[in-house]
Amino acid sequence: MGLEVISDIRTDYVYNLLESGKRIDGRGFHDYREISVERDIVNKAEGSALVKIGDTAVLVGVKLEPGVPFPDTPDRGILMTNAELRPGASPDFEIGPPNEDSIELARIVDRGIRESETIDLEKLCIEEGEKVWMIFIDIHALDNDGNLIDAAALGAIASLSNIRIPNERYGLVLEETEEDTLSIRDTPVAVTLVEVEGNLLVDPNLYEENAAACRLTVSSNADGTLSGIQKSGSGGLKKEQISEMVEIGIEKAGEIREKFL
Amino acid sequence: MGLEVISDIRTDYVYNLLESGKRIDGRGFHDYREISVERDIVNKAEGSALVKIGDTAVLVGVKLEPGVPFPDTPDRGILMTNAELRPGASPDFEIGPPNEDSIELARIVDRGIRESETIDLEKLCIEEGEKVWMIFIDIHALDNDGNLIDAAALGAIASLSNIRIPNERYGLVLEETEEDTLSIRDTPVAVTLVEVEGNLLVDPNLYEENAAACRLTVSSNADGTLSGIQKSGSGGLKKEQISEMVEIGIEKAGEIREKFL
Amino acid sequence: MGLEVISDIRTDYVYNLLESGKRIDGRGFHDYREISVERDIVNKAEGSALVKIGDTAVLVGVKLEPGVPFPDTPDRGILMTNAELRPGASPDFEIGPPNEDSIELARIVDRGIRESETIDLEKLCIEEGEKVWMIFIDIHALDNDGNLIDAAALGAIASLSNIRIPNERYGLVLEETEEDTLSIRDTPVAVTLVEVEGNLLVDPNLYEENAAACRLTVSSNADGTLSGIQKSGSGGLKKEQISEMVEIGIEKAGEIREKFL
Amino acid sequence: MKKEKIELIKDGKRLDGRGFEELREIKIEIDVLKRADGSCYFELGNNKALAAVYGPREIHPRHLQNEKTAVVVYNYNMAPFSATDRKRPGPDRRSVEISKASRCALDPVILKEYYPKTTINVYVELLQSDAGTRTAAINAASIALAAAGIPMRDLVSSIAVGKIDGEVVLDLNAVEDNHGEADMPVAMIARTNTITMLQMDGRFTKDEFEVGMKLAEKACHEIYELQRAALIAKYSESVNANVNVNVNTGRGEE
């Protein structure tokens, strides 16, 4: 029996259960699977967090290195976010350079962090025009059972807290007044929902992701403002659905922030 | 009916008409299709030209940016020519890095410009050994109905005239004596002919290109000297044919120069 | 008859002969094919050597260019070893970027040279932290009849002797006390053996390589110390076999060193 | 999220003279390319987008085929000379993401199930850019698909809204985008008010987001009428084929 057939059967199963108001793992429509966040598990990284949402597991590591600033922002640090959909994390992932899915994932997380202005890039200038700190956020997908985005975004902001800037390693001497920790000004959280046959489901697992026509990720900040939205999938959404998804997104983000950040 | 079969039928058609002294679009053997040159249509480029030869359309844009000179020419600007055979321009073009056809196209155009010495690269030195102007000529094929080379070469020289050097944008202050326009010292024009069953045809359209065993491009300057020749195609040419092609090439270049440059 | 079938027949042939104590080209188990080393055959290279082992031919060229040192070794030259399995050298080699075989080859040769410390990288500093000599060892496989590794390694060390540092070409003036030749402090030699049905064969030819389950390369220095070992192939070896191979490797290296270095 | 402060609104008008809910000038030409099965040139202010559509056609490496539907490929590409700083040729991360989002914007209207095992290729070249390129590209692509005769449920229309000087406004240009506070490109099937693309970055309150969605919705309806008019004009003139159609609107400055 071909893989496609199996996939169709699973999708039908998701549909059928939803008709009777149930998700395949028994959750409420707006419930997350169990979330865990384990910090500082990579001693070579300036920051790191292993985030699990159900069986989905993402490890995020943050490294700081001195680099040359961009010409148009000579007094600002540089933020780089990269995602690797490692082939061990799913039979659907392949060895190779970043593809549209890993690039989209990285850019959604990047925008959440960047647009919330949680990192004060101006504080990451070492010598104007010459040397600034480059922050590398590396997202390493370990196990994909759906909703990598939320896990990656949570891992990113979790691993950014309590970062010591590695001045000594690069022979940089600090003036007394200077801090050597990276302060975080906001806590953006991404919440992803899918639309399946008219139902809006928070935190889709893999089967739900595959069954869904649309996916919407909502990144929001501590004050309830939005710092990023991304629709994906080959279906369409009604304005009212989107409004509801945004509202739920902000609400769930608050719950996650409360608990893990 | 396979594509190859259609292609063969078209080639036969080109052959049959030529036997009775006719080209498939009714032109004389040494006639160009209608040519149009529209300048300065891209406001973000220092220079640009949209060239149409019949239904073939090529957009050429020129950008200037400061860069580091090559070590062996510390006092000279740098000329870079790149061609993109965009997949929208032909069902035969594919997404991907430059292939032998786009590289050949770029290099033929580049040699015409470079060897004619129309640009005085020594005038493009900003600070010897440190900073010079880099001129990027980007050829963007939009619609390929044959003879992209002549359209690209004409677009390149057309977009190089009346270029203002963007000193201000890069914070460069000029001394009073200095000009900030790029002067053009020559007007190289490329003329391409194909050989089909013993006939020499100027400005081949797509069917003629496919039917031809040989293609010859002749780049010549305002004074009638040659600055580039390139034979392509898997056939051979007689010396007398080449002499005739070169002669025609110089003559047609004069006509094009007169009209468009 | 498919290529795989032919390959199997050849492997059987190798096996059958070995059972009666013979190699297919009549050599003793520990004998090399005829070796020749021809030096300085590329006038554009600082050093070069064409090494033939039987019908296997490898050309190694060495170039020196000034470059920027690595941050953690500001006072040391840089050694880079690259190998190209040129498609002309074998029907099994393909055009394309380095693959695992060419990378392994380059790294085995590199380790032999590097770990023997035959080159005093500290003498290749031009200006600390700013400019050092980069030594490029380029291995160009021309004809592969088996055992490219030993040919490449021998070519590398052979082409490193008598190298004049091209100070003049790069406008570098030497103080009187400075030398402008690269001195070689050791002569690492790689010896490769394969294991075929319990037999240990020095310098495998192509058929033997294909028939072997295991390959072991032993790099050793003038004083008999080891500077590199690499096992390859999908079989296993007993400790006693490895001990014997290492012993033979050191012995054969001595013979080659005596004769060619 | 952006650099030095510039006053983007003066006396209730934007720097280019537009009101808050005003589109830039739009120009549409259909079937401007000979080789493509369908094509469209679309100007949105100083954005110049050229869309070419090929297909349905066979997919070459067979394992890329889908047994049930056509595979839509969407390629967004900025010409090297289209922006202030020269863009290196070839895809970058931004264009890969935009291509994916844009494909998802058009997917819902393409009747892909009519042509299993085939591919439908949409290539959009940005010849000149001034913020809002992806929306101009989608508008162009939508028309080019129709012009190529690809069976579609409807047209897709696209526009961005953003926030400048604290105000939610329609269709940011480059200066506004660089110095503004938020940007939100939207694509929708105007006739059914179905949103097929939604991206946002910057900072929006929930209320600002809702205001923005309304602005976008209204503008998409305007654009839809222009797209439709251009197609009708073209087909009604189709006895003399390849006649270009020009549709102008708005009164943008640039």
Next chain:
Amino acid sequence: MKKEKIELIKDGKRLDGRGFEELREIKIEIDVLKRADGSCYFELGNNKALAAVYGPREIHPRHLQNEKTAVVVYNYNMAPFSATDRKRPGPDRRSVEISKASRCALDPVILKEYYPKTTINVYVELLQSDAGTRTAAINAASIALAAAGIPMRDLVSSIAVGKIDGEVVLDLNAVEDNHGEADMPVAMIARTNTITMLQMDGRFTKDEFEVGMKLAEKACHEIYELQRAALIAKYSESVNANVNVNVNTGRGEE
């Protein structure tokens, strides 16, 4: 071959307190991933390796198939944040070579002939590194293969030996590797004393080499017992599946 001199042995002990023939602490967890057919998390001191195995499964471009056996693919990958200097994502020359050597280390025990025309994929992520990564990876991979139900002749166990301050010692950590004189990773089928991987760089006399081989052999036997114990523990608990097994040993410092 290395930089400034550091005293690596004091009072007969190594900087992390270990004796010459002492392994770093080892921790094993089996089936830690849901999606993989088999997986194993393996710590060796500060090295953290995560192996995932998929297969046997069909090979896609058919000309890569082998008519007689399964094709084993081994991919060793260091996470960008796993080392002091950030590692650029994607394969580099070092990881390509290690992947090949590691595949050759495991090939001899995999009964590839059972599954012609298929591929068996072994992916190992190095999440944290501290010298000896390839040996930790092979140990993890060997267990993950067994956990995936791939038929195997035996397990493969791996460890490195090296030379520091003139002494041949077991299982170098990063400081020892950076300032040491030689490094020799070894993999073997412990039960039959068959060596399946052997690499060496630095400078060893023939005698030091022999001493090193003996140390490695002894340690591989220890590791083999740990691997076996972990698998037995896991299978004996297999009524309640996915229960992680923790095996600790040694007394390393870090």
Next chain:
Amino acid sequence: MKKEKIELIKDGKRLDGRGFEELREIKIEIDVLKRADGSCYFELGNNKALAAVYGPREIHPRHLQNEKTAVVVYNYNMAPFSATDRKRPGPDRRSVEISKASRCALDPVILKEYYPKTTINVYVELLQSDAGTRTAAINAASIALAAAGIPMRDLVSSIAVGKIDGEVVLDLNAVEDNHGEADMPVAMIARTNTITMLQMDGRFTKDEFEVGMKLAEKACHEIYELQRAALIAKYSESVNANVNVNVNTGRGEE
């Protein structure tokens, strides 16, 4: 088009002592490689070219096959150490263009229709370079094709002409090429005076071009005779196979 002025002609002689119409020394060896189906080592002055030919053989990804003819692949490659500045390995734009032009130079003589669906691969390594590399490569390739038994209408012979100090001369070396005013590589089927490659850059009047063509034609005839002689010598000695043939001519200095 070139740098500081150097006097390239003194007393009617060129810097290396040659007259205007004089070839550099040529040396030909046939079947120098074991693995290739045919091979040729060709020296032209200080240029050293090594051509290897494989085929006709099956093409792997089937969609690259041509139903009617063999597909000729020509790969021109400069060894990294072949030039004054190290050349980074791998194809660059120059070598891609030269490979295409050279394939077109040889295509007309190869009876490709004899072997539909196959590929004929010509790989030429430039081991040492001194201007005129592509002509040396084509001469080598032409002989290697014949030596591989590929059915051919005729041999192809190739040489460049150029302009130095205002004079049209044959076969520029690197100094002449760097400081000269024009360069024109030509390939032809000497027996029928059919030109199969023609490239030119620099500045030539129409008359200089005609003079250059005559020089090239004459030289190609000379080269053709050397190629032919080398092949005849080889085949007449073919009872004792693999005997290398040495053909010397000219009296170049280097």
